[in-house]
Amino acid sequence: MYLSSRTQGRLANLIITIAEGEKKTEIARQVLAEQKMFEPYTAFRRLDQLRSGELTVVDISDFLADNKIFPTQVQLEYLFKRLDLNHDGRITYPDFVKAILPKEDSRLRQIASLRDSYYIEVNMLLPTEVEWGLSRVLQQEIQNFNSITAAQEILTGSADFTSLDAFRCIDQLYIGYITIESLQTFLRGNGAKLTFDELQAFFRVVDSDEDGRITYSELLEAITFVPDYFQKERQIVNELRRSRERISQLEKEREVLDDLQRSRERIDDLRRSRERLEQYQDLQKSRERLEDLRRSRERLDDLRRSRERLNQLEELQKSRQRIEQLEDLKKSRERQAQIDELRRSRERLDDLRRSRERLEQMEQERKNNEQLEELRKSRSRIEELQKQRRRIEDLRTSQERLDALKRNRDELELRKSQERLNELKKSRERLEQIEALRQSREQQRALDELRQSRERLEQLRVSQNRIDQLENERKALQRSRQIEREIDYERQRSKERLERLELEAQLERQRERALEQEIVTQSKIVQSRIYDTPQRFY
DSSP: OOSOHHHHHHHHHHHHHHHHHHHHHHHHHHHHHTOTTOOHHHHHHHHOTTOOSSBOHHHHHHHHHHTTOOOOHHHHHHHHHHHOTTOSSSBOHHHHHHHHSOSSOHHHHHHHHTSOOOOOOTTOOOOHHHHHHHHHHHHHHHHHHHHHHHHHHHHHTSTTOOHHHHHHHHOTTOSSSBOHHHHHHHHHHTTOOOOHHHHHHHHHHHOTTOSSOBOHHHHHHHHHOOOOTTHHHHHHHHHHHHHHHHHHHHHHHHHHHHHHHHHHHHHHHHHHHHHHHHHHHHHHHHHOOOHHHHHHHHHHHHHHHHHHHHHHHHHHHHHHHHHHHHHHHHHHHHHTTTOHHHHHHHHHHHHHHHHHHHHHHHHHHHHHHHHHHHHHHOSHHHHHHHHHHHHHHHHHHHHHHHHHHHHHHHHHHHHHHHHHHHHHHHHHHHHHHHHTTGGGTHHHHHHHHHHHHHHHHHHHHHHHHHHHHHHHHHHHOOSOHHHHHHHHHHHHHHHHHHHHHHHHHHHHHHHHHHHHHHHHHHHHHHHHHHHHSOOOOO
């Protein structure tokens, strides 16, 4: 073992204090949720006196002072971290609800969340029972902090204590993380016993990402209150990836909008050409005196209009396809509704839509005015327009029939293509079985590439250390602009290297999985050959 038995006992004592404190806090949460006048949003507004939508350290200290609780600055910072569950530097309403409502009793949590909120003025207190229960929850968190810090001082005061050795003592299987089973075996080995609920309470406090596993950084923060310094860089990298994806989506949306603008311009040109043609036809009709010539010209005009309508219908089909693409993009945006930055983009799109609707309304008003003028000038045009509408409806019905026939053809082609794909899959599986023996030689090359990737990862770590040094220099020399430019340049290079190495690591993982699958297939092939060989009788 890496630590002495005495130090392991102190570590077990720290784990027990964290679990017991969380259980006490859970009892206080349940007592608060049982109060009939307790409602989470009203309690949040009681703390948020400025109505800013988020809580600060000052808001928490003012609430505790109103209930005659006066914590220190360190205790307030710890309490702020406990309430800030997503670690974004602010306590919003979702963070407050997750921290205050019960976590073990789902029935009480649902009852409290379904209660109706009521109005509360600024500097107005909640009912006495609710005010006392909420202050009791926060006070219990402060008491947990005091007991944990005392146990931490006892643990870190031992001479042979290191955080890595403590992690290894619990992770006896060397899997890289701590589970409930490994923690339970460690506590039993040191003469401590915790129930399953208490172990889950410890995991609620320490497991920040709620994946059921405790990593080294999470255990280090729980034991010594030292945060993971690389967590911010990881968050920055993830935000950069998301921003790039959003930029690509916005570029695609811009292209679609440009196509729509072009289609609108074409429609305007067609309208103008229609008006010119109508004027020309009116002049011809006025000049023509003979009825036979009028009939023949009307027939020719009808043929021309039918051709133009067909062209317009083709353009409308293209515009419909583009609209369907836009609807697909809208559906993809609705799936990402949980992200705040996309909400802003949606609001901008809503503004654009409103402006478009306004433009369409203006265009419709202009059309109505033109139609009124045309109606005043000549009633004969109205009859011609009615005939055109009937013809357009006939064309629409014919187009719907054509669309139905096209869909049926597409379904038949899809079925045929699926059958062909199944045949191709069967042939590929046969080829993979044949090439499995050839690829066994390439496994060594893949292992060499894995070694090279590990060396690149070590280079990355060196570059990250260099970035930390440059950030420290930037804090000391904020006035020098040249040094800041160099830091930004090196950051960009390190981020690009991180992205490249992450892609390489993903490729290497895929190769490892492929190699494992190939090894399994080879072993199966060898076994099948062994079992298929006929027995020889001597």
